[in-house]
Amino acid sequence: xxxxxxxxxxxxxxxxxxxxxxxxxxxxxxxxxxxxxxxxxxxxxxxxxxxxxxxxxxxxxxxxxxxxxxxxxxxxxxxxxxxxxxxxxxxxxxxxxxxxxxxxxxxxxxxxxxxxxxxxxxxxxxxxxxxxxxxxxxxxxxxxxxxxxxxxxxxxxxxxxxxxxxxxxxxxxxxxxxxxxxxxxxxxxxxxx
Amino acid sequence: xxxxxxxxxxxxxxxxxxxxxxxxxxxxxxxxxxxxxxxxxxxxxxxxxxxxxxxxxxxxxxxxxxxxxxxxxxxxxxxxxxxxxxxxxxxxxxxxxxxxxxxxxxxxxxxxxxxxxxxxxxxxxxxxxxxxxxxxxxxxxxxxxxxxxxxxxxxxxxxxxxxxxxxxxxxxxxxxxxxxxxxxxxxxxxxxxxxxxxxxxxxxxxxxxxxxxxxxxxxxxxxxxxxxxxxxxxxxxxxxxxxxxxxxxxxxxxxxxxxxxxxxxxxxxxxxxxxxxxxxxxxxxxxxxxxxxxxxxxxxxxxxxxxxxxxxxxxxxxxxxxxxxxxxxxxxxxxxxxxxxxxxxxxxxxxxxxxxxxxxxxxxxxxxxxxxxxxxxxxxxxxxxxxxxxxxxxxxxxxxxxxxxxxxxxxxxxxxxxxxxxxxxxxxxxxxxxxxxxxxxxxxxxxxxxxxxxxxxxxxxxxxxxxxxxxxxxxxxxxxxxxxxxxxxxxxxxxxxxxxxxxxxxxxxxxxxxxxxxxxxxxxxxxxxxxxxxxxxxxxxxxxxxxxxxxxxxxxxxxxxxxxxxxxxxxxxxxxxxxxxxxxxxxxxxxxxxxxxxxxxxxxxxxxxxxxxxxxxxxxxxxxxxxxxxxxxxxxxxxxxxxxxxxxxxxxxxxxxxxxxxxxxxxxxxxxxxxxxxxxxxxxxxxxxxxxxxxxxxxxxxxxxxxxxxxxxxxxxxxxxxxxxxxxxxxxxxxxxxxxxxxxxxxxxxxxxxxxxxxxxxxxxxxxxxxxxxxxxxxxxxxxxxxxxxxxxxxxxxxxxxxxxx
Numbered sequence: 001x002x003x004x005x006x007x008x009x010x011x012x013x014x015x016x017x018x019x020x021x022x023x024x025x026x027x028x029x030x031x032x033x034x035x036x037x038x039x040x041x042x043x044x045x046x047x048x049x050x051x052x053x054x055x056x057x058x059x060x061x062x063x064x065x066x067x068x069x070x071x072x073x074x075x076x077x078x079x080x081x082x083x084x085x086x087x088x089x090x091x092x093x094x095x096x097x098x099x100x101x102x103x104x105x106x107x108x109x110x111x112x113x114x115x116x117x118x119x120x121x122x123x124x125x126x127x128x129x130x131x132x133x134x135x136x137x138x139x140x141x142x143x144x145x146x147x148x149x150x151x152x153x154x155x156x157x158x159x160x161x162x163x164x165x166x167x168x169x170x171x172x173x174x175x176x177x178x179x180x181x182x183x184x185x186x187x188x189x190x191x192x193x
Numbered sequence: 194x195x196x197x198x199x200x201x202x203x204x205x206x207x208x209x210x211x212x213x214x215x216x217x218x219x220x221x222x223x224x225x226x227x228x229x230x231x232x233x234x235x236x237x238x239x240x241x242x243x244x245x246x247x248x249x250x251x252x253x254x255x256x257x258x259x260x261x262x263x264x265x266x267x268x269x270x271x272x273x274x275x276x277x278x279x280x281x282x283x284x285x286x287x288x289x290x291x292x293x294x295x296x297x298x299x300x301x302x303x304x305x306x307x308x309x310x311x312x313x314x315x316x317x318x319x320x321x322x323x324x325x326x327x328x329x330x331x332x333x334x335x336x337x338x339x340x341x342x343x344x345x346x347x348x349x350x351x352x353x354x355x356x357x358x359x360x361x362x363x364x365x366x367x368x369x370x371x372x373x374x375x376x377x378x379x380x381x382x383x384x385x386x387x388x389x390x391x392x393x394x395x396x397x398x399x400x401x402x403x404x405x406x407x408x409x410x411x412x413x414x415x416x417x418x419x420x421x422x423x424x425x426x427x428x429x430x431x432x433x434x435x436x437x438x439x440x441x442x443x444x445x446x447x448x449x450x451x452x453x454x455x456x457x458x459x460x461x462x463x464x465x466x467x468x469x470x471x472x473x474x475x476x477x478x479x480x481x482x483x484x485x486x487x488x489x490x491x492x493x494x495x496x497x498x499x500x501x502x503x504x505x506x507x508x509x510x511x512x513x514x515x516x517x518x519x520x521x522x523x524x525x526x527x528x529x530x531x532x533x534x535x536x537x538x539x540x541x542x543x544x545x546x547x548x549x550x551x552x553x554x555x556x557x558x559x560x561x562x563x564x565x566x567x568x569x570x571x572x573x574x575x576x577x578x579x580x581x582x583x584x585x586x587x588x589x590x591x592x593x594x595x596x597x598x599x600x601x602x603x604x605x606x607x608x609x610x611x612x613x614x615x616x617x618x619x620x621x622x623x624x625x626x627x628x629x630x631x632x633x634x635x636x637x638x639x640x641x642x643x644x645x646x647x648x649x650x651x652x653x654x655x656x657x658x659x660x661x662x663x664x665x666x667x668x669x670x671x672x673x674x675x676x677x678x679x680x681x682x683x684x685x686x687x688x689x690x691x692x693x694x695x696x697x698x699x700x701x702x703x704x705x706x707x708x709x710x711x712x713x714x715x716x717x718x719x720x721x722x723x724x725x726x727x728x729x730x731x732x733x734x735x736x737x738x739x740x741x742x743x744x745x746x747x748x749x750x751x752x753x754x755x756x757x758x759x760x761x762x763x764x765x766x767x768x769x770x771x772x773x774x775x776x777x778x779x780x781x782x783x784x785x786x787x788x789x790x791x792x793x794x795x796x797x798x799x800x801x802x803x804x805x806x807x808x809x810x811x812x813x814x815x816x817x818x819x820x821x822x823x824x825x826x827x828x829x830x831x832x833x834x835x836x837x838x839x840x841x842x843x844x845x846x847x848x849x850x851x852x853x854x855x856x857x858x859x860x861x862x863x864x865x866x867x868x869x870x871x872x873x874x875x876x877x878x879x880x881x882x883x884x885x886x887x888x889x890x891x892x893x894x895x896x897x898x899x900x901x902x903x904x905x906x907x908x909x910x911x912x913x914x915x916x917x918x919x920x921x922x923x924x925x926x927x928x929x930x931x932x933x934x935x936x937x938x939x940x941x942x943x944x945x946x947x948x949x950x951x952x953x954x955x956x957x958x959x960x961x962x963x964x965x966x967x968x969x970x971x972x973x974x975x976x977x978x979x980x981x982x983x984x985x986x987x988x989x990x991x992x993x994x995x996x997x998x999x
Contacts, residue, residue, distance in 0.1 A: 001344075005402060012847060012848060012849045013847060013848055014847040014848075014849070015847075017847060021802060022802050022803050022804055022831075022853065023803060023849055023850055023853060026853070027849075039366060039368065039370075039372070039374075041366070045222060047222075051605030053274070055221075055222065055223055056221065056226075057221070058220075059221075059223035059224065063907065079415075085372065086302065086306040086307075086340075086372060086373050086374075087373070087499070088758070089305075089306045090305075090306065090374075090575075090576075090578070092893075093305065093575050093576050094541065094576045094577065096893075096896055097537045097538055097541050097576050098538060098541060099535065099852075099900070100852050100856070100893075100896045100897045100899065100901075101803070101849055101853040101854055101855075101856055101900070102850035103346070103896055103897075104848060104849050104852055104893065104897060105849055105895055107893050108849075114380050116402060116546035142940070148939070148941055156223045157222050157223040158222075159222075159223070161263075161298065161301070161302075162297075162300070164338070165302075165339060165372045167300055167301050167302045167307060169307060169308035169309075169888075170888065171308075171888035171889065171939065171941045171942055172939070172941050173308075173889070173890060173891070173939060173941075174306040175302040175306055175308070176302070176306055176308075177890070177891065186925065
């Protein structure tokens, strides 16, 4: 797994501009360190959404509000969670001691890496789909009116602490920090290009 | 209690999976499996019975997740655990077999990557273990651990809350490491130190992939090794997770693990009673491979959470001495004021210079040493994976630090005094560790090498009473100033050799004491260090930032055939010429830049381009060439910074470039400040107190603000992340701050921000509060009562300038 300079630049809020000179050199150095600290892990699981919930009984995510609109026409949905691991956070802590610039760069590298990893996870999930099925966009707790508190159920339904090494803090932050969780709807028909 | 795992005549058989068996019986995703102990006890009993029938000597009760941090069922935890043990006992039907309390992870990530405290994890495990012991478990099976720190909490809880034998197994990933980075060797060192009864591997992967790691474990430990592999890797078939290794293949591969040294065998995810029966069949009559101490027993390892370092008998390593306040004014002040950043920079400088272990000593008169040492060690461990030497003479500080240390530490020190041996050795025996033994006792430091050898022997003998071997000690024969006793160096060198040859023991030495009271200490120290190395010194406690000492270290290793093909020596020497070439290349670059902008000086260019080292060098050069220091600041540094700031505001430069430039300017400032007499230095503006609010652990934005504030000349007090409102108020009051900056990243933590603002406004009405963070907007900031909202770090600088003046 690696990421291009241009992707890292986007997460450094450089828009379409590319790092050059000393900044580019530093990004490449830190990218090598970042890649060495990555330990990816992911888990996903398919759920039936016909009952208006994902999961059941004392452990369920209610499909309502904007999530319901997002999952319109979807008969099933995947819960997914992935991370690039806690050692990347250790790298981030280490570089933060001496340089906020380095921290910013490593942070961007991490963001680009987890994004790319989740894209590849979606590709993996697509391979499981039945003929004629496609995925809608990832939708995460905290988007729109989908409460962040749903992280609890989402991660529990995936047994994410054990299966992916991702857990929650008391304030509902995912740790390791470079982790993503989401609901991905499954619908009949082609994905919009 | 005798070690039930150490029967040499046969393989001790464990059960297979519980979780996947329950899923097959209808356990739903997310359902709490332990609740089945009361809701569907007959299903649980049936699983246990099947494993006993398949030949298991022991089953794990259905208590894997029954700890207070993870379990949130409506039946009391103690009842769940008692029911779990009872059901397993019933399933034995009176046979002479064992029931284990199964202890899995808390499902929380411990600090520093997560927010869960070590002590909270310990408490959760302790409650589980007390309940399990009370219910009559025969041993404690800690399993599937992915973090050495959590593993340590669980083992300590088991040891302190029961007398039961402890079997601890960890889950490795595809890279052969735990989630947090430790490999088999590192884990074994920790667990041996904590004195578990057996250790091993479970889950993670199938038995075939486990083989190489079991081989490594067998070399690293003499304890019985347990294996509980999965039935292969999970595959998705028709939307369901399945494990595909057949009982026969599983048994064949487990037999290979036994041949590699395992003597306790069972299965994890996907295994069934058929798998266990097949293993039992295959291993009938097989005796465990005899485990000799061999080379493994002759090693002396210290570890961090993810790295093991060997203290060698036939080579040498460096213990960095710089985190020790003796004679260091700045460090003393940093420790007294709680300036952790300073300590962390000292730590990382030594890591970069090539230290293998870092000494941590916080013995400043008048401070709460147990608290400060504990906090300092946790902070240092959060930024480096080098093992640490816990250096204190206060037993309370030692125990607290050792308890919270992630890994197996080096302890400095015990000595030959009865009181020291009687207090230090029991503490180390409990937590594990390698101990530095000082060769002094009630009558002082013996003047002869033989006298020091005798004390070393005495300490080793006392250690043996606590189950320690010579490999658990490093002998410090103590260097004394040669200026006071001209024979002292010779005595030390003879003692080094004696200890090594007579006791087969490793040695260490605080090298620099030798030159006390003499001029040119660095050169003298390096010469003595070389002599000590030649006489077999295992670990020098030295300053790794000293060019002389590192040259002596590298030269010795090259000359003594420890540095293959002199590779490290050549590598280290490369540095100097490379720097010169680099500098030349930069000059060419600079000349080019100069053509385009004839007015810009080399210093301004290096600041603008974010070249820290160059900026510092050019600032020094300007001053050396006669430019007044304040003029360098006013005419070069400040304008260059202003150009960069404007570039950022107009969108021609981006945040990483702004930060790199600010840090280069900071390096130039430091060079100028060094040239200024103390009282002349431009007064800093501020202070500004900054913090990431309580509950929020994302501090990158706050750190960016700190870097810019400091490099724009504002005195900044950074309280870190996850800071309670009261702490912010106390710090702001103490500093008499007129500006406090708060950051929050999540909607869930904006509440804490609002509380902090309210508290500050009610207690310090003249203090302004500015806020920033991903979820905030100007409107939102106004709504929660902030005086100002900064959309980025530059905005904060402008606001600070409006309050304190440019």
